[in-house]
Amino acid sequence: MxxxxxxxxxxxxxxxxxxxxxxxxxxxxxxxxxxxxxxxxxxxxxxxxxxxxxxxxxxxxxxxxxxxxxxxxxxxxxxxxxxxxxxxxxxxxxxxxxxxxxxGKMSSLLDVNDLSLTATVQPGMRGSDYENALNERGYTMGHFPQSIELSTVGGWCATRAAGQLSTLYGNIEDMLLGCEVVLAGGRIIRLPAMPRSSTGPDLRQLFLGSEGTLGVFTELVFRVHARAEATWSRCFAMPSLAAGIAALRLTLRAGWRPAVTRLYDATEAGRNFQVASEGQPVLLLMSEGPRGRIDAESLAVGQIVAAQGGVDKGSEPVETWLENRNHVPSFEDLLDSGLVVDTIEIAIGWERVEPLWDRVVLEGSAVPGMLAMSGHVSHSYTQGANIYFTFVAQQSALDEALYLYDAVWELTMKATHEMGGTIAHHHGIGRVRKKWLSRELDTAHCLLSSIKNTLDPLGIMNPGALIDSP
Amino acid sequence: MxxxxxxxxxxxxxxxxxxxxxxxxxxxxxxxxxxxxxxxxxxxxxxxxxxxxxxxxxxxxxxxxxxxxxxxxxxxxxxxxxxxxxxxxxxxxxxxxxxxxxxGKMSSLLDVNDLSLTATVQPGMRGSDYENALNERGYTMGHFPQSIELSTVGGWCATRAAGQLSTLYGNIEDMLLGCEVVLAGGRIIRLPAMPRSSTGPDLRQLFLGSEGTLGVFTELVFRVHARAEATWSRCFAMPSLAAGIAALRLTLRAGWRPAVTRLYDATEAGRNFQVASEGQPVLLLMSEGPRGRIDAESLAVGQIVAAQGGVDKGSEPVETWLENRNHVPSFEDLLDSGLVVDTIEIAIGWERVEPLWDRVVLEGSAVPGMLAMSGHVSHSYTQGANIYFTFVAQQSALDEALYLYDAVWELTMKATHEMGGTIAHHHGIGRVRKKWLSRELDTAHCLLSSIKNTLDPLGIMNPGALIDSP
Structure with a gap:
């Protein structure tokens, strides 16, 4: 073009x-x-x-x-x-x-409905500003991506974001009830916010995850929640990764929904929770909701974790995580130190969480220059979980750094795809996963192409991201 | 064409x-x-x-x-x-x-995954056969439309169905994880079942609710649940419709999720639960899940309902409902008796549930020949609820019956649309709501037209239903 x-x-x-x-x-x-x-x-x-x-x-x-x-x-x-x-x-x-x-100039909270528990907000509002404004009114969105202070509510929708409390509150697609979108060419459409409809296909879903390639959000209506009455948090040292995975799977299977479900492998547990870990994987749980449910959930989940050999390490490591959860070292500073660092999040069914985790850590660790290839689960479902891989490698030569970077992404995407997982849990496709998107969607990739071509026939909406124009 | x-x-x-x-x-x-x-x-x-x-x-x-x-x-x-x-x-x-x-010949349960809690099934399987097959393995789908013995799992997806236990288990869009679809022209596409992805727009949503106009489901992967450990049910007589609505709204707002939340106005309560009702609206609740949560939920929800003036009438009316819930009198028999009967389900935000309910019952009651215009809530959300209106009218002349039928639908659709509700909660559009769909989608209707034209350019997939070809 x-x-x-x-x-x-x-x-x-x-x-x-x-x-x-x-x-x-x-x-x-x-x-x-x-x-x-x-x-x-x-x-x-x-x-x-x-x-x-x-x-x-x-x-x-x-x-x-x-x-x-x-x-x-x-x-x-x-x-x-x-x-x-x-x-x-x-x-x-x-x-x-x-x-x-x-x-950025369209960043106002327009309305909060105290009966229907919805908030209408412009897409350029910073996530933490939005959450704070809700908190002042006694509400929460329940959506806490690590980037909450660095990202907008519109960006969350464009990438199909997930937050740290997703196991209770759901992901962004569970929160967006209605929206206004401007299509390529300038047509303004409004999708009304309803409790639930059976009025044909859910058209909001076309734009959630579209990464700016199909239209631009100009107004969003989100579900909000009354702030929780009670919370409970606990850290457990787990005898093995398998035990931690089983504890999460059985917790979800039994019908419990802790808001936070994080399982760190021994490498990451040692880095972040050294005292609690003692060389073992670490599980962090946090529940919130009405007091009666939290009392019941903490008791039952504690028993499930104990049955898998989990050892109670108190709530202090969870407090530490809560305080530091959104602090990420600057990639610029890391590069200055000759370190190539990135995270890669995928998701997969429970029965393949551990095999995939093992494979990626093994293959990643073999990449020349790798200092640490590790992972943690940060989002759990009845069907499976995400794995959030992190790699830290030493490479001060920039061309070699690129080569290393590509190699780690390639092996992670390949392993995930081959083992039946999804190549992206919540960071989206952008440019880094585009090749792999066509493999994951496979026969359905043509459908995404058709929609792109229909809504943006000139291919001028964020070209290069997500999908190439046909 | x-x-x-x-x-x-x-x-x-x-x-x-x-x-x-x-x-x-x-x-x-x-x-x-x-x-x-x-x-x-x-x-x-x-x-x-x-x-x-x-x-x-x-x-x-x-x-x-x-x-x-x-x-x-x-x-x-x-x-x-x-x-x-x-x-x-x-x-x-x-x-x-x-x-x-x-x-109908593609009606097999193909696979159940005991770890990832998914089931793969062909679309022609009868709903009750599917649920029974899951029950034998210790699972439930959690999806109980009144039509469960008369409808297929594929039909549920095509219409965006909802089941009687939706307040806990969600609706069909919360259950379908992956699918195989044949598009117009014969192209087969497969959308993989994943715990959760951010791999562009969720393409499953194009077909959920498409009513056969965009493609044909040939395989479905659904979420399943381990059968609940405990249940609780209770009937309450409510001093007013407003009190019943408030009880439901506050139950959801507090973070409780009873599986069944049904509120009948005095007319329907008198018809179905005469002893419990004594002329008042009746609220039926049923919870299921792990025992600890159900114990906590029954206690807390009982208090919320009591605070709204609800009087405990025991669990027997819920048992009666459970036994009879899928029995619907034959429309043929009713017509033979000179009765015109239908149901119309819509949904609306909490603050407008009662005003809309009042308006439709008032206007419907004024239609000549009307014997009873009534309603009940059968699905609740933190944002609002559906209202399931039922009308019974006397009219043995068929042309007059059609006129009456159209008049009641028209006034219900008009009131719902004008008051900001959605014209269909779970029965879909078909032909009866097509005119109103374009009003509800309004500026976004062109988007549905574009998709229809892209996926079915000849307009040969179920023409006449949902949307006309451009």
Whole structure:
């Protein structure tokens, strides 16, 4: 697809009709908003491949978003929707002939309904600002991604995010009840928020996980919850990974729903919970809800874990985790130290959690330069769990670092796919998993292509991410 | 769109290449499978408008379904997918130049995974057969539509069904983890069953609720649950509808999830639970799950209901309901008695449940011939509830019966839409709600049209149901 080469001329037609639209072509913004936190992109930038968007557009209303997308279609300008850029898979990677659509000015909480327990919010609102605003009214969203202070509510929807308390509250697709979306070309559609409908296919699902390739969220209606009456938390040292996996599986199977279900292998347990671990895997659980349920849940789950050989280590390690859970070392600092670090999250059925975990750690550990390949479960389901792999490798030469990075991703994706897991639990596809998406969807990939082609026939919505235009 | 007029010639080409495919053109099947249980269609048939399909095709494999859909595209023959015909909205209404695709031969339970708690089943399996087969293995699907003995698991997916225990187990979209679908033209796609993914839009959702207009399910992977350890049930007489609504709302808000939450207005309570009701609305609750949770839930929910003035009437009325819950009088018998009867289910946010209920009962009661317009809640959410309206009217003249039928539907749809509710909670759109679907989806209706046009460009998949081809 050929994009208009003279973006400047095109922008003049836009600003002529949209005098109030903030357009940034100079300064930091075109560089700062041209990428997300994908480790591979960071290495490439250090190699001198600096990214720069042609312009950053900062709409203040749905109508401005619609005007931009209509203009983009007319001028065949590619548009890269942008929240706060905290993605880690390369879904944001703007070029000089493209514009970034920065949703940061549409960041208001519009309404909270105290009877129907819904909140209406603009997509550019920072996650922690949104949660704090709900807390002030006695509510919670129940959605706590590690990025909550660095990401927007719209970004959560665009990537199909999951939060740390998902085992109780569900994932973003369980929370989004209605939305307003601007389609490529500028058409505004509203999907009403209802308790539940059987009015044909659930069209919200087209946009959840679409990573900016099918449309742009301009308003969101989320489920909210009254803040929990009681909480309980506990850390257990587990005799083996298998015992920890069984404890989680049996907890879910019995019908209990602790909000937090985290199982660290011995490597990560030693790194994060050394005193409790003593060389063993560690299980962290946290329940919240009405007091009667929490009393019953803590008792029953404690027995399930004990039956698997879990040793009670008190709640202090959970408190430590809660305090530090959103602290992530800067990838920039790590690269400065010659370290290549990344996380890769996948999900798989219970019977294959341990075999996949073992295989990836074994194969990852064999990669030259690897210091530590490890994993933890952070989200559990009755069907299975995610595994959140983390790797730390030593490699100060940038081209070698890229090679190493690709090798670890490749072996993890390959093992997951071959063993029947899903290649992405909650970080999305972006650019890093695109090749593997076509393998996972296989015969169904054509369906995603058809939808892309129908909704964005010119292929100008975030080209390069998620799926290539047919 | 012009359909091939000589279906017989077209069928010869099909049977020439698919010698094993069962094709019924004579006997009862072309009439019996040409319609569902839509009351309006029943009245029309009594007026002499007998429906008859050109043929009933009974595929025994995915490959046969694919062959039929490829043939249908080549010959431009319209295809009406068929489960057991228990729908009540007119989604099945076949014509003489169309074929019915009866999925009844694809009715096997293929696999149950005891660790990942999934079951793989063919779409033509009768719901009660499926549930019984799971029960024998110690599991339940948790999905109990009133039609469970008259409907198929594939039909549940096609209509976005809900079951009587949905407040705990969720609705069909919470249960379908993966599927195989044959698209118009015969392409077979498989969507893998995963615990949870962020691999682009959730494509299963395109087919859930598509009512046979976008593709045909040929295999389904459902979540299953270990059978509950404990149950609790209780009936309460409520001082008012408002008190009953508040009790449900506050129960959900507090984080409790009784499996069954049914609130009958005084009319229906008097009809079904006369002794307990004494002229008041009646609330039925049933909880199931691990014993500790059920003990806590029964205590806490009992207190919430008591605080709203609920009077404990024991569990016997719930037992009565459980025994009779799937018994529905035959529409044929009712028509024979000169009665026009139907149910209309909608859903709406908590703050408007009572106003909508009042309005529909008031307006419905004013329709000439109306004997009783009443309602009950059968599904509750933190955001709101459904209302399941029932009307019984006297009208032996068939043309007058149609007029009356349309009038009650019209006023119910209009009131629901105007007050911000959704026009269908779990019976789907079919033909009876099609006009109102475009009003509810409004700006988003074009999106459904685009998808229909993309996946079924000839408009041969169940034409007339859900959505008209562009």
């Amino acid at each position: 050929q994009l208009m080469t003279d973006l400047g001329v095109a922008l003049e037609t836009l600003t002529a009709s949209q005098a109030d639209l903030e357009v940034l072509t100079d300064g930091d913004a075109p560089v700062a908003c041209a990428h997300d936190w994908w480790m591979r992109g960071l290495i490439e930038r250090r190699q001198g491949k600096e990214r720069r968007a042609g312009a950053v557009l900062r709409p203040a209303s749905t109508e401005q978003v619609a005007a931009v997308l209509a203009w983009a279609q007319e001028t065949r300008t590619a548009v890269v929707p942008y929240g706060l850029g905290s993605g880690v898979c390369g879904a944001v990677a703007a070029e000089r002939d493209q514009v970034v659509l920065d949703m | 012009q359909l091939m007029t000589d279906l017989g010639v077209a069928l010869e080409t099909l049977t020439a290449s698919q010698a094993d495919l069962e094709v019924l053109t004579d006997g009862d099947a072309p009439v019996a499978c040409a319609h569902d249980w839509w009351m309006r269609g029943l009245i029309e048939r009594r007026q002499g408008k007998e429906r008859r399909a050109g043929a009933v095709l009974r595929p025994a494999s995915t490959e046969q379904v694919a062959a039929v859909l490829a043939w249908a595209q080549e010959t431009r023959t319209a295809v009406v997918p068929y489960g057991l015909g228990s729908g009540v909205c007119g989604a099945v209404a076949a014509e003489r130049d169309q074929v019915v695709l009866d999925m």
